[in-house]
Amino acid sequence: MRNLRIVGALVIAVLVGAAGAALLANIVRRQEEARNPFYRVVELTDETQDPAMWAKNFPQQYDGYARTVDQVRTRFGGSEAWPRTPTKADPRTVVAQSRLEEDPRLKTIWAGYAFARDFREERGHAYMLEDQTYTERQIAAKQPGTCLNCHASTYVAFKSLGGGDLVKGFEKMNALPYAEARKLVTHPVTCLDCHEPKTMQLRITRPAFMEGMRALKATQGVRDYDVNTQATRQEMRAFVCGQCHVEYYFKGPEKRLVYPWANGLKVDNILAYYDAQKHRDWTHADSGAATLKAQHPEFEMWNQGIHARSGVACADCHMPYMRVGSLKITDHHVRSPMLNVNRACQTCHKWSEDELKARVLTIQERTFALRNRAMDAVVALIGDLKRARAGGRGDHELAAAQELQRRAQFLLDFVEAENSTGFHAPQEAARILGEAIDFARQGQLALRDGRR
């Protein structure tokens, strides 16, 4: 009995000692980690493009960045890795699924435009340059160097092209043919596109965003707005993404990249801007309408939603903070929050992962159902216009219906091309789709009644 007690006491003493030592070791390690948030191993300059160099100083952030190669599906987005046989013209062995095959109505809506030839689900940041270089849209139409603004790390190339002047370099690259401009860049978006290398502070490096924000702020009574000196740190956590995840067009023969925000960020403001500019992206092959293509307006749509209003930036959900030891870092694995619900949502919303996913899915399914109705309506109008033309009615007779097609189609595309299936601003997305349906049906009525 007594022996047993002694052994028991020994076991307890050993366990307590071991637990105390483990706790102590853990505390010491955490304190060590907290002492130095990073180690300066290499000197980074404004010319250091290669992310592998930045990785030496910031290995945790780089690990996340490198993981944007992941191809994971979500219910309405993400990308699937489709194997393909490489050809001489296109050496890719893996691509994302084709959106045109998924929904052939898109081919009708974009008839006569390069998007009707090849349009795939977007893959992660790591693929942006490769996927643009080899898309069949390059064959369907002669693309300008402007495209590279958002598909490559252009900061260093802009500066060297412009002899140190970023805006001059931007203008020069826009005017080059794509193939020539492509030779000037090597990486997809890299560290220095968003970070100042000395302080790591966020910065804007895309002149189109600087100009777009200046025009937008002017409508709010702020003159000569300079985003790099006047934006708050939290604003910058959305603005760096807004440099590319926006609606845009190429202005004039010099193909200048312009963000159409001079009237505001809402779809109606943007449409009014294009109308005033008398801009069309292309002439619709079936209907003859002066049509527009909306491009991933995530920044604009997010701006109309509750998260933007509450001061939640893109990075809060798409690059949420994560703890590594005692350090708090930004997860540089940019991805859908649906693949990272605990960090992306649960920091603010204390509900179970299933509940949060169900809420998002409800919004997206409703948006998707309405989007399908809007798409049917636009396709129906295009069909009516096509038949009217085939029946010999001239463009002057069809002007009212063509104008309504332009509007309906742009509104629909604004939600369709936006990569949140309505989540960034659910009511706004529903409003836009509702109006798109109305415009398309009005167009059919105009044809029936012979309105011009």
Place this chain on the structure above:
Amino acid sequence: MTGDTGVADGSARIARIRHTLGAAVVVVALAAGLALGISAYTFVYAHGASYLTNDPKACANCHIMREQLDGWIASSHRAVAVCNDCHAPHDLLGKYTTKAVNGFWHSVAFTTGRFHEPIAIGARNRAVTEGACRTCHAEIVQLIDRHPTRSGPLDCITCHRSVGHLH
């Protein structure tokens, strides 16, 4: 433990057993002393005494609650309540029992690294906080909380979660 052979043989055996027992006690005492020493050192090194105070900074000693502390600094309750006012019972025994229980489980969680992130309040601590709301805001709670709903009494935190700190 009695000898069952001859008398001479028996006394030698008793002496041997005593000797062994004595050695075992020394080993246990050494182990216990070592455990105590390590624990005491850990306690001092980890600023253990600070956890017995009401200083909010103590709660962010181990990094994990820095966001909560930052949030509290920017919150409306900063002027009237520190961490302990909402997260520890107001009686002395309850307060230090809660601190001891939480201290133990937090140490286990952080040492093993097994815990859910972002951190979330557990049922026991949530009840403590709910009690704190009701103590300070007793007058208004009495006016609201007359009719229990079908799912039980009303709960302050469900709607007013962000008053102490946003996350």
